[in-house]
Amino acid sequence: MRLNLKIWRQAGPDGAGKLVDYAADHVSPDMSFLEMLDVINERLVKQGEDAISFDSDCREGICGMCSLVINGVPHGPDRGTTVCQLHMRRFKDGETVTIEPWRARAFPVVKDLVVDRSAFDRIIAAGGYVSINVGGAPDGNAIPVSKQVAEQAMDSAACIGCGACVAACKNASAHLFMSAKIAQLSVLPQGQVERTTRVVAMIAQADADGFGSCSNEGECEAVCPKEIPISNIARMSREFTRAVFAGK
Amino acid sequence: MSSSKLDAKVPGGPIADKWDRHKFEMKLVNPANKRKYTVIVVGTGLAGGSAAASLGELGYNVLNFCIQDSPRRAHSIAAQGGINAAKNYQNDGDSVYRLFYDTVKGGDYRSREANVYRLAQLSVNIIDQCVAQGVPFAREYGGLLDNRSFGGAQVSRTFYARGQTGQQLLLGAYQSLMRQVHQGAVRMFARREMLDLVIVDGKARGIIVRNLITGAIERYAADAVILATGGYGTVYYLSTNAVNSNVTAAWRAHKRGALFANPCYTQIHPTCIPVSGDHQSKLTLMSESLRNDGRVWVPKKQGDKRPPEQIPEEDRDYYLERKYPSFGNLVPRDVASRNAKQACDDGRGVGDSGLAVYLDFKDAIARVGPETIKAKYGNLFQMYAKITDDDPYAVPMRIYPAIHYTMGGLWVDYNLMSNVPGLHVLGEANFSDHGANRLGASALMQGLCDGYFVIPYTIGHYLASTALPKVTTDHDAFGEAADNVQQRINQLLAVKGSRGIREIHRELGRIMWDDVGMARSAQSLTRALARIPALRDEFWHDVSVPGSPDNLNQSLEYAGRVADYLEFAELLALDALQRSESCGGHFREESQTPDGEALRDDDNFSYVAAWEFQGVGRAPALHKEALVFDEVHPTQRSYK
Ligand SMILES: Cc1cc2nc3c(=O)[nH]c(=O)nc-3n(C[C@H](O)[C@H](O)[C@H](O)COP(=O)(O)OP(=O)(O)OC[C@H]3O[C@@H](n4cnc5c(N)ncnc54)[C@H](O)[C@@H]3O)c2cc1C
Numbered sequence A: 001m002r003l004n005l006k007i008w009r010q011a012g013p014d015g016a017g018k019l020v021d022y023a024a025d026h027v028s029p030d031m032s033f034l035e036m037l038d039v040i041n042e043r044l045v046k047q048g049e050d051a052i053s054f055d056s057d058c059r060e061g062i063c064g065m066c067s068l069v070i071n072g073v074p075h076g077p078d079r080g081t082t083v084c085q086l087h088m089r090r091f092k093d094g095e096t097v098t099i100e101p102w103r104a105r106a107f108p109v110v111k112d113l114v115v116d117r118s119a120f121d122r123i124i125a126a127g128g129y130v131s132i133n134v135g136g137a138p139d140g141n142a143i144p145v146s147k148q149v150a151e152q153a154m155d156s157a158a159c160i161g162c163g164a165c166v167a168a169c170k171n172a173s174a175h176l177f178m179s180a181k182i183a184q185l186s187v188l189p190q191g192q193v194e195r196t197t198r199v200v201a202m203i204a205q206a207d208a209d210g211f212g213s214c215s216n217e218g219e220c221e222a223v224c225p226k227e228i229p230i231s232n233i234a235r236m237s238r239e240f241t242r243a244v245f246a247g248k
Numbered sequence B: 001m002s003s004s005k006l007d008a009k010v011p012g013g014p015i016a017d018k019w020d021r022h023k024f025e026m027k028l029v030n031p032a033n034k035r036k037y038t039v040i041v042v043g044t045g046l047a048g049g050s051a052a053a054s055l056g057e058l059g060y061n062v063l064n065f066c067i068q069d070s071p072r073r074a075h076s077i078a079a080q081g082g083i084n085a086a087k088n089y090q091n092d093g094d095s096v097y098r099l100f101y102d103t104v105k106g107g108d109y110r111s112r113e114a115n116v117y118r119l120a121q122l123s124v125n126i127i128d129q130c131v132a133q134g135v136p137f138a139r140e141y142g143g144l145l146d147n148r149s150f151g152g153a154q155v156s157r158t159f160y161a162r163g164q165t166g167q168q169l170l171l172g173a174y175q176s177l178m179r180q181v182h183q184g185a186v187r188m189f190a191r192r193e194m195l196d197l198v199i200v201d202g203k204a205r206g207i208i209v210r211n212l213i214t215g216a217i218e219r220y221a222a223d224a225v226i227l228a229t230g231g232y233g234t235v236y237y238l239s240t241n242a243v244n245s246n247v248t249a250a251w252r253a254h255k256r257g258a259l260f261a262n263p264c265y266t267q268i269h270p271t272c273i274p275v276s277g278d279h280q281s282k283l284t285l286m287s288e289s290l291r292n293d294g295r296v297w298v299p300k301k302q303g304d305k306r307p308p309e310q311i312p313e314e315d316r317d318y319y320l321e322r323k324y325p326s327f328g329n330l331v332p333r334d335v336a337s338r339n340a341k342q343a344c345d346d347g348r349g350v351g352d353s354g355l356a357v358y359l360d361f362k363d364a365i366a367r368v369g370p371e372t373i374k375a376k377y378g379n380l381f382q383m384y385a386k387i388t389d390d391d392p393y394a395v396p397m398r399i400y401p402a403i404h405y406t407m408g409g410l411w412v413d414y415n416l417m418s419n420v421p422g423l424h425v426l427g428e429a430n431f432s433d434h435g436a437n438r439l440g441a442s443a444l445m446q447g448l449c450d451g452y453f454v455i456p457y458t459i460g461h462y463l464a465s466t467a468l469p470k471v472t473t474d475h476d477a478f479g480e481a482a483d484n485v486q487q488r489i490n491q492l493l494a495v496k497g498s499r500g501i502r503e504i505h506r507e508l509g510r511i512m513w514d515d516v517g518m519a520r521s522a523q524s525l526t527r528a529l530a531r532i533p534a535l536r537d538e539f540w541h542d543v544s545v546p547g548s549p550d551n552l553n554q555s556l557e558y559a560g561r562v563a564d565y566l567e568f569a570e571l572l573a574l575d576a577l578q579r580s581e582s583c584g585g586h587f588r589e590e591s592q593t594p595d596g597e598a599l600r601d602d603d604n605f606s607y608v609a610a611w612e613f614q615g616v617g618r619a620p621a622l623h624k625e626a627l628v629f630d631e632v633h634p635t636q637r638s639y640k
């Protein structure tokens, strides 16, 4: 197949970026989307031209590093799929495909398709954990957790922190990301002690980092590669209200 | 025959008491003094992340580095199947001793007993720690922790969180780490690549990194340095490892004097999705846990091209069940991989390329229903379907072995310190616990054991018992190392040739897979030892590395890693040539039993081969650490 690509090129954080046309020839349907970009980059490299910068690492949908907006949709057309797992058989010969970085105030562009997501780390640092040190843990089976609760916690814990939810949201809100961690820890017995302080601290940090508020449009859920449910956001709001009433 | 460079410092006494006794004998750092010590931790995977968090909790001043944009993205995140621990929650006969025994045997009697015993002992604490952090491990209906079986063991001791165990364990460590960052105990430096080790007065005192965003060459000084930079599987180009995995940090430390042990011990995982074409950038693992329910088979007849559903039972060869009745589909990885290769070499491979075998879930689905299978392996089945466009609930998976893990690594003593004082090495980056073959679900165990439970003690001992005058980054040794790094970057950018970096890496991978892969011989290794330096010359004459050194330049990063692999690959092949026995994942065609199993030569090779760098293209010096087995008597491994 042959595709016409329009790819965002931006030299640095302060530079103005623009879409640049590239032709992708001999694309095999078995290629992943990123492998298709590898081939273009290999061509650019051989010509001595600056390769297109984009993030990726595991290339199997778990590290959360890859982060491309394809034809306006974070991670592209397949539901529940990171762009590194997207395959070219999903595209048609002759199609024009636009590739852009995540766009959000809290995720400034570093170069081309690479953005700075360190704000997510700061949100977790603010309270996304159980405050225990190594050494004092009781026996693993001393804390029974029902299968149903464990599964529910796991559904939320599956978040890969890619930031697609923020990129899809017109308010650039980090609510789906935050709510996943809050939901995981608020259903588990281990998370109870810091249940109120956690939600307050994480939301305050997200505000400080410039993420927007949630207006319940649901775009985040639609693009989440791990299909984290938006019901977590409602849970987070309840947790927050609960914390406020508890006077935290 | 042990060399004077290699004192493993294994404590005396019975094996079960060694660690306790050592903990008592080690010096402690006064709590008030910990803040005065700075420790550099390179890597944020299970090993590095857990080490940095624990040292921060103890009160050390920690500087933590990684190449990804966040510590949470270290390659450990990709581990699927599970983590072992000798909890014996299943009441099926497990014990610390059995885990120890299985690991030494699984490693084909090429690991250091005392380290393995400690690993088995501490395994139980890891699970406790992770549960307390809120890691959502799989549970039984009564609320207790669930287990599954992994290869090389006849007990169920593997704890898991769906098919995302590594992710959940790493997020547990990452969250503890971020808590320390929040408290100011750990300073995090993401998107930094370590490019040199700084040695002052014979001790590791700092590192040189490239800031991957600005291109700046930065210097960091410390009282001790910990490398937890993962494995070198991507020397084969195609592997199950993440694409940024590299040997660079370990290799640069090696060039500064750290010995590299057993580089030829590489693990080929039996169940990966087969290669589909030249464009392929990595291979995807299908977790070993699938062998709990999947049955491996090929057609009995050569060249049988019927689709799998049309091949009746009597025409199928479930070769693992046939040859190894007691372990069946759960034989260790090296055995499963070699048997898959044999079946394909025999002309009975399946799929278009003939380089695949079936992993069939039909019987399991009939037995427990598709929903149960989905609950256990849903994400793996989905991953398979996305890559191959086949539905594994309906047709058997096609799988083939791929490079997955590297048992070799920097040599360390019982304290996890290399021969360079102050340089400690944890996780997959060291050589210590898995001998010539790692059992499934034991890497996560080792990484967390090293980081949470070993290094917090042993580094204290080092710091408390060593004179460490203050060193700053103005020291000449920092200047020299920074210049060294800058020069290499300039050289890469100056070649301005015509060949792609990826193209050369792919070519290196092909040499390694063909000649230093699943089966090795003196002939293939000698050939590789001629081809690797030739390719290295070509790289330095004709590679094209575009762009500037002063900002994000992924071509430059990649070229640096490939350049190091082109040096390291030679050492790997040389080590494989030197070891003319077969053991574990290292299979020398000249050394096999009549039925094709790996044949060890204990009289001549019961040692760790630790190599000392002498210059690029110059023969390294070999140091040997003799392996002594007081507990487990080496025998021909049998899984029949
Ligand atoms: C697909 C897959 C599935 C697996 N499944 C399992 C399993 O089920 N059970 C099991 O026990 N094991 C499994 N393993 C093996 C296991 O995941 C790894 O061995 C283990 O996670 C390695 O951890 P680590 O901390 O040593 O290194 P890594 O997690 O690889 O971390 C390396 C760290 O070092 C950093 N780094 C590397 N180089 C540099 C540099 N030059 N400068 C700065 N930083 C650097 C990286 O940024 C990263 O933070 C699996 C492996 C793979 C590939």
Ligand code: FES
Residues within 6 Å of the ligand: A055, A056, A057, A058, A059, A060, A061, A062, A063, A064, A065, A066, A082, A083, A084, A085
């Ligand atoms: S590269 Fe890891 S999720 Fe896509």
